[in-house]
Amino acid sequence: MYAGVIVDVKSRNTDKIFTYKVPEKMNNINVGIRVAVPFRNRIVEGYVINITDNTNISDKKLKEIYKILDDFSIFDEKMLKLAWWIKEYYNCFFSESLQCIMPAGINQGCKEVKKVRLLINSIPENISDRAPRQLEILNYLLENNCIDLSDLLKNLNISYSSVKALEKKGYIEIFDEEINRYKASKFIKTEPLKPTSEQKQAINMIKDSIDSNLFNKFLLFGVTGSGKTEVYLQLIERCIELGKSSIVLVPEISLTPQTIERFIGRFGNLVAVMHSRLSQGERFDEWRKIKKGEVKVVVGVRNAIFAPFSDLGLVIIDEEHEGTYKQSDLRPKYNVKEVAEKRCEIENAVLVLGSATPSIESYYKAIKSEYKLIKLSERIGIFLPEVDVINMSDELSSGNNSIFSRRLYNEIKLNLCRGEQTILFLNRRGFSSFVSCRNCGYVPKCPNCDISLTFHAYEKKLRCHYCGYSINMFEYCPKCKSNRIRHLGIGTERIENDVKKYFPESRILRMDIDTTKTKGSHERIFYDFKNGKADILIGTQMISKGFDIPNVTLVGVILADVTLNIPDFRSGEKTFQLLTQVAGRAGRGEKAGRVIIQTYEDNNYSIKAAKLQNYLMFYNEEIQYREIFKYPPFTHLMNIVIYGKEKQKVVENAAKIYYVVKNTINKFEVKSYNKVLGPSSAPLEKIKNNYRWQIIIKNEDRNNLLKIADVVDLIKYDNDIKIAMDIDPINML
Ligand SMILES: Nc1ncnc2c1ncn2[C@@H]1O[C@H](COP(=O)(O)OP(=O)(O)OP(=O)(O)O)[C@@H](O)[C@H]1O
Ligand SMILES: [Zn+2]
Numbered sequence: 001m002y003a004g005v006i007v008d009v010k011s012r013n014t015d016k017i018f019t020y021k022v023p024e025k026m027n028n029i030n031v032g033i034r035v036a037v038p039f040r041n042r043i044v045e046g047y048v049i050n051i052t053d054n055t056n057i058s059d060k061k062l063k064e065i066y067k068i069l070d071d072f073s074i075f076d077e078k079m080l081k082l083a084w085w086i087k088e089y090y091n092c093f094f095s096e097s098l099q100c101i102m103p104a105g106i107n108q109g110c111k112e113v114k115k116v117r118l119l120i121n122s123i124p125e126n127i128s129d130r131a132p133r134q135l136e137i138l139n140y141l142l143e144n145n146c147i148d149l150s151d152l153l154k155n156l157n158i159s160y161s162s163v164k165a166l167e168k169k170g171y172i173e174i175f176d177e178e179i180n181r182y183k184a185s186k187f188i189k190t191e192p193l194k195p196t197s198e199q200k201q202a203i204n205m206i207k208d209s210i211d212s213n214l215f216n217k218f219l220l221f222g223v224t225g226s227g228k229t230e231v232y233l234q235l236i237e238r239c240i241e242l243g244k245s246s247i248v249l250v251p252e253i254s255l256t257p258q259t260i261e262r263f264i265g266r267f268g269n270l271v272a273v274m275h276s277r278l279s280q281g282e283r284f285d286e287w288r289k290i291k292k293g294e295v296k297v298v299v300g301v302r303n304a305i306f307a308p309f310s311d312l313g314l315v316i317i318d319e320e321h322e323g324t325y326k327q328s329d330l331r332p333k334y335n336v337k338e339v340a341e342k343r344c345e346i347e348n349a350v351l352v353l354g355s356a357t358p359s360i361e362s363y364y365k366a367i368k369s370e371y372k373l374i375k376l377s378e379r380i381g382i383f384l385p386e387v388d389v390i391n392m393s394d395e396l397s398s399g400n401n402s403i404f405s406r407r408l409y410n411e412i413k414l415n416l417c418r419g420e421q422t423i424l425f426l427n428r429r430g431f432s433s434f435v436s437c438r439n440c441g442y443v444p445k446c447p448n449c450d451i452s453l454t455f456h457a458y459e460k461k462l463r464c465h466y467c468g469y470s471i472n473m474f475e476y477c478p479k480c481k482s483n484r485i486r487h488l489g490i491g492t493e494r495i496e497n498d499v500k501k502y503f504p505e506s507r508i509l510r511m512d513i514d515t516t517k518t519k520g521s522h523e524r525i526f527y528d529f530k531n532g533k534a535d536i537l538i539g540t541q542m543i544s545k546g547f548d549i550p551n552v553t554l555v556g557v558i559l560a561d562v563t564l565n566i567p568d569f570r571s572g573e574k575t576f577q578l579l580t581q582v583a584g585r586a587g588r589g590e591k592a593g594r595v596i597i598q599t600y601e602d603n604n605y606s607i608k609a610a611k612l613q614n615y616l617m618f619y620n621e622e623i624q625y626r627e628i629f630k631y632p633p634f635t636h637l638m639n640i641v642i643y644g645k646e647k648q649k650v651v652e653n654a655a656k657i658y659y660v661v662k663n664t665i666n667k668f669e670v671k672s673y674n675k676v677l678g679p680s681s682a683p684l685e686k687i688k689n690n691y692r693w694q695i696i697i698k699n700e701d702r703n704n705l706l707k708i709a710d711v712v713d714l715i716k717y718d719n720d721i722k723i724a725m726d727i728d729p730i731n732m733l
């Protein structure tokens, strides 16, 4: 007997099936079993992907499998098919795509997970020179705060002794993981609600496909508060009746105790939850439960799509427009919407994408009948809030220099008097700023790409991060000749400062990356605000979702332009989605809600549509613009990032790749629309001492991009140069 094995060695020339002899005593071996095999003078881990009786390789050349590692198989033929597809579609190694379906923590067995926690707030001064490893650990923990010991050892490639040394000094603590709080708490059982007629229609349509085992795809387009979750719950219930399993995907920030309660409240211990706060051991336990068929529903983030159900009936992707559904940081750079679609196809399951603000791509597919479109247009029990847009250049010309318009100022005052709560939102993200004219609101944009130019202080230039176009920074506005040019760099901290100044009597909370570093701080701020311990909550996009607080009657968007002008062709879409989501936080109780959006660009269609909370109005504008500038869904993009420590080398290698890419495209027989932009410095030009340049390729045919990726993979680069390719990127920074 012979086994085809994929070895866990990530390189191009080991990315193939190796054949091994199966020793007599291992005749219970199967597809999906994890094995240890001899490979180039060492023992490596591998995965069996086929078993045969014959091979045309001579027996003498073949080595024997060394050991079977688990007493169960990790994947079945269907999952294997999915892994194949991921490998091909995202141009990754087979071992990488198999890694996706591998349960986390498999090497640890169950339970007994050691964690490491930081006990200090900053790096002690006496540590730096003598112990670089210890310093590295402390820095890492400053960023991550509390993580699995095994992850720490693996990620930093360090020894246990350096961790132990830090514990002795009292800087960190090694402890046993507490039990998962979601499991620990009790939930009140809920019963299905009587569906509204809209909900009933949606449920019936989708149920038909579930009942008849048909692979079908639905886009559930339902305004905020229209009862999408209740639709999901009743569909899952149907699956359970039929003996089928369901997967529900939610974005990380929506996976709050409130969300989890809704699923566990209905289905109790038939539900498993998968989120990043679980320890490796706990994740493995959940995986085993799913594998054994003890649960029927998985609620989780992106990678829950790989839950090892053998009887999958339904996949739900809530808030389908969220960027976190794409794995942008790790290989394979998969989009879980596509993976889910493939998995449903393989398993004859039903896919439901839900959103109040569908992504342009998904809505386009719905219009082209690739998805069946189902609408829920009525809110249940509450009204949409009233939205007003304030033009900030009018404020300025009336002599108001503050970050609050007179209107917003008055409304905040009013809320403080009435004892009602206010949310102030600003999506300030940490990268180099764009400039705008304070007088007329003019923001310089690239004539080729129609995205805003980014200011580079050291060369005093404004650059396009797609194509490299640049102009000199100006002193006077090219449009109105005013000299009041400003750099938009205000953040949430500045707002907190100003709120204190203008409203000294108010109690303030702030929620952003800086205030939520420690474990549990996110929940603490949320519950403090919910329980009325503050009047004003200031925050970034973290507060745009899942906040259902009846006493919040006012939402102020400090400056919508921040999102509007990030250098990304999706900035208009992101702005509309964010504004609609934050607006949805106001007036969820009995009292009506008001939303005030401050901007210099009150004529922008994203803002106009957000004011009217009219998705279709936004979509109809945006889709035209996508077509004219040839952006998705009309083309596919590929982002190639070239990075390394030496700027000169990065630039040279980027030029080399550009040349090869151009040549490859010229050789394509069938000509489709294509464009190669760059090489130019990436919007985040330098990360961790690496200079980053990028080339963006647009093509109508995704297969062409795969071909280009193959060619780029073969180029010989200078030693310290690295390449990261992303097809259909969501994040282009
Ligand atoms: N058929 C129904 N009868 C009565 N109340 C309902 C019904 N369906 C949903 N609700 C209630 O309406 C509220 C909004 O529903 P739900 O949270 O499911 O909406 P949603 O579309 O998922 O909202 P969002 O997109 O804002 O998260 C909830 O409090 C829910 O309990
Ligand atoms: Zn450009």
Ligand SMILES: [Zn+2]
Pocket (backbone or CB within 6 Å): 437, 438, 439, 440, 441, 442, 477, 478, 479, 480, 481, 482
């Ligand atoms: Zn101007």
